[in-house]
Amino acid sequence: MLDTTSELISRLLRDTVVELDIPLELHQAATREYERVGNWLAANADGHAGWVVHPQGSFLLNTVVLPSGSDEYDVDTVCRREIRKESTTQAKLKHEVGDVLSEYVVAHRHLADGPTGLKERRRCWTLGYPYSLRLHLDVLPAIPNTKASPTAILVTDRELRAWQFSDPLAFAAWFKRQAEAEAVAKRLRLAEAARTAPEAIPEWEVKTTLHRVVQVLKLHRNEHFRDDLEARPASILVTTLAAHAYRGEQHLYEAVLEAVQLMPHYVQQGPDGLLVPNPVEPRENFADRWRHHPQLAARFFGWLEQLGEDLRDAESHRGLDKVAGRLSESFGQRPVEKAVGRLGDTYRQTRENGRLGFAATSGLLSTTGAIPVRNHDFYGGGSQP
């Protein structure tokens, strides 16, 4: 238990991102909601069975972090219309989806957990919900890409003439494969601890070190680019490079440092500039914006270096309060404080359970310390008896 600086800072990093991860109840509420949208669309919209709504992005990948400065989670979904490319246009599809979604809002807004409104964005529609639900649903209109995999889609973009290629379901499967063995082992451990079958453990609980690496990267990115959203690298770009760079490390601190060091090696030089191809749909370049704005690539590499420096610097401090102060600068004060408080609770509970030991060579407290720390209660103030 937490015998090295790396183990301890890994625990703090993990609990910092746990603090901003989507809670299980919200995850379940969001799942119920996109299923309700999907079912309603399938039953009520034109063409009936031709409408499917499924999750994509960080919600599907299990790498959600609360957006910086917000109390609401983004839940990304795809609304896939089972029609041929020749029978529609980007604008037509976008408006059709918008029309049925506004009908959905009208039909459900009287419900306590029903949608409160609908907004159009560049690529998607956003369904808003009452504040207490702490989420909104982004719905990306899409049609099948019949020339690629069965899950491949074409998506609309208000600012681009050509349909955009994508394949979020295949991407999620690829991402999962990058830490597959670890996920299987983790699921078995969780099932054993809960005395249940492995398949009874919800996907949400099975978070590998790779999931946590991506969450650490995204959280640091959110803080780093807080005042410069235009320059902020997209989650999909960060996630793809982190998954390529992942070597199956168990300590989060070292896994993040390694990711930061290796990620640039997976950026390719293409004929028209830098490339980070979608691993399951090479026609999609996640670094597309860098072609027109090369300075963004420089900002991206600079950010990775900064993240490495911030972590190494935090690890070099002594005093949990000083380490926490340094981590707060990079990851935000509130989640870091919560993580440190959780660490305090863990040490207290370990001692209460009779498992905390004291190492006579250093004063270090851990489950491996030779002298058992007897149970006791810190007492109050006043004069000493």
Add this chain to the structure above:
Amino acid sequence: MAANRRTLIQQLAALAQLPVTTTVTIERNQLSWTGELQPSPLSDIYTVHISYATGQRAPTVTVLRPELGGAGVESLPHVYTQDHLCLYYPWQWTDDKLITRMIVPWASEWLFHYEVWKATGTWHGGGHEPTTGTQAA
């Protein structure tokens, strides 16, 4: 007082064998111990002093270095007057026990929770609650 009270010599002998001990002496029936404690790998290293005299109800524990508190700290949590650490309920220490086995590990644990308290403003170490310390907002 417990029937088999440990003598100061017994306490000294046990403390002298502890690797974290810097000095331990008995002068005029007063045991004086100084040692260095680092409660976690990311914690500071603290120089801690324990004194215990014949007939004294319980040992007195103070932190010599680094100075406790600092900017924004108005009062420390779980201390007696003069910032002596409050480590246990009065009945949890009896003089048949060894300082090495009880007081020194508890002092290290106090230091761990002190750092957590400095980071969070909340005492996570458990125990009696009347003074949990205050930090300026």
